[in-house]
Amino acid sequence: MRFAKVFTVLVAALFVTAMAYTVVAAPTYVGVNQCKMCHMKQYNVWKGTAHAKAFDVLKPADQAKPACVKCHVTGDNKSLPGVQCEACHGPGSEYKMFSVMKNLKEAEAKGLTPKPVGVCVKCHNKNSPNFKGFDFKTMWPKIQHGL
Numbered sequence: 001m002r003f004a005k006v007f008t009v010l011v012a013a014l015f016v017t018a019m020a021y022t023v024v025a026a027p028t029y030v031g032v033n034q035c036k037m038c039h040m041k042q043y044n045v046w047k048g049t050a051h052a053k054a055f056d057v058l059k060p061a062d063q064a065k066p067a068c069v070k071c072h073v074t075g076d077n078k079s080l081p082g083v084q085c086e087a088c089h090g091p092g093s094e095y096k097m098f099s100v101m102k103n104l105k106e107a108e109a110k111g112l113t114p115k116p117v118g119v120c121v122k123c124h125n126k127n128s129p130n131f132k133g134f135d136f137k138t139m140w141p142k143i144q145h146g147l
């Protein structure tokens with residue numbers, strides 16, 4: 001009787017542990033080169049925009065200031081300089097595989113934001129010392145990268 005109880009508890013504990021490991025991994029940023037291989041057209045447009053150079057425009061002293069860097073890199077990570085694809089479309093580790101990407105619903109469930117129109121103002125706002133105002137209708141055409 002007691003053995004059965006202990007056994008049940010043990011099995012339950014194992015189950016919970018297993019669940020913890022199989023639960024969907026939190027998506028992480030993979031970098032623009034991981035998107036480029038399948039989205040060459042979007043990449044070529046992006047490369048010519050201010051976003052691609054957003055880290056380079058900071059003076060070296062400012063590149064060392066987290067308060068400046070946060071809006072000039074991707075995922076608050078200096079090893080991903082500039083405003084890359086994932087800064088808008090979401091971290092891609094879980095959706096970048098062809099098997100996932102070809103199915104928009106599944107890609108969304110795994111972290112893709114296909115039309116991230118609301119994300120702009122996370123950076124284009126008054127916390128930016130160089131804020132010039134933001135209007136999606138006039139700003140989007142400058143970075144538009146349709147298929």
Ligand code: HEC
Nearest residue numbers: 030034035038085086089092096097098101102104113114
């Ligand atoms: C292995 C190839 C592959 C990789 C790598 C890849 N994608 Fe895709 N992506 C696709 C395919 C295929 C589609 C679907 C295109 C279609 O419907 O015509 C797609 C669609 C998209 C769409 C449009 C969704 C829609 O239909 O509105 C976005 C946005 C996108 N990908 C972003 C990214 C980003 C950001 C990365 C890098 C993190 C990335 N993709 C990496 C193949 C890829």
Ligand code: HEC
Nearest residue numbers: 057058062067068071122123124127128129130131132133
């Ligand atoms: C809240 C996000 C954010 C923060 C924080 C931020 N920036 Fe920016 N920065 C932007 C945006 C967005 C632009 C594009 C200008 C615009 O349209 O508002 C920009 C543009 C720039 C430019 C390009 C020149 C220009 O006038 O467009 C420089 C240089 C710059 N920022 C330096 C800095 C420095 C230095 C700091 C830290 C003291 C900083 N930024 C902090 C978002 C930010």
Ligand code: HEC
Nearest residue numbers: 050051053054057071072083087119120123139140142143
């Ligand atoms: C992660 C922060 C971030 C996000 C999100 C972001 N931007 Fe920016 N954006 C910047 C920074 C920083 C610059 C300045 C880069 C430079 O001067 O090289 C900039 C520059 C620009 C510029 C060029 C400046 C100009 O006045 O011509 C345009 C256009 C622009 N962004 C549009 C957008 C749009 C549209 C969105 C949303 C779809 C968006 N941005 C989302 C940070 C961001």
Ligand code: HEC
Nearest residue numbers: 035039042043046083084085088114115116117145146147
């Ligand atoms: C500054 C934010 C931003 C960045 C950076 C960005 N995108 Fe987008 N992207 C958007 C927005 C917003 C849309 C949807 C606009 C709409 O349909 O109204 C979009 C649309 C797309 C689409 C769908 C296009 C279509 O015609 O349906 C693809 C694919 C895509 N992006 C891939 C990429 C890739 C790959 C990169 C990096 C090389 C990238 N994006 C960088 C904001 C961004």
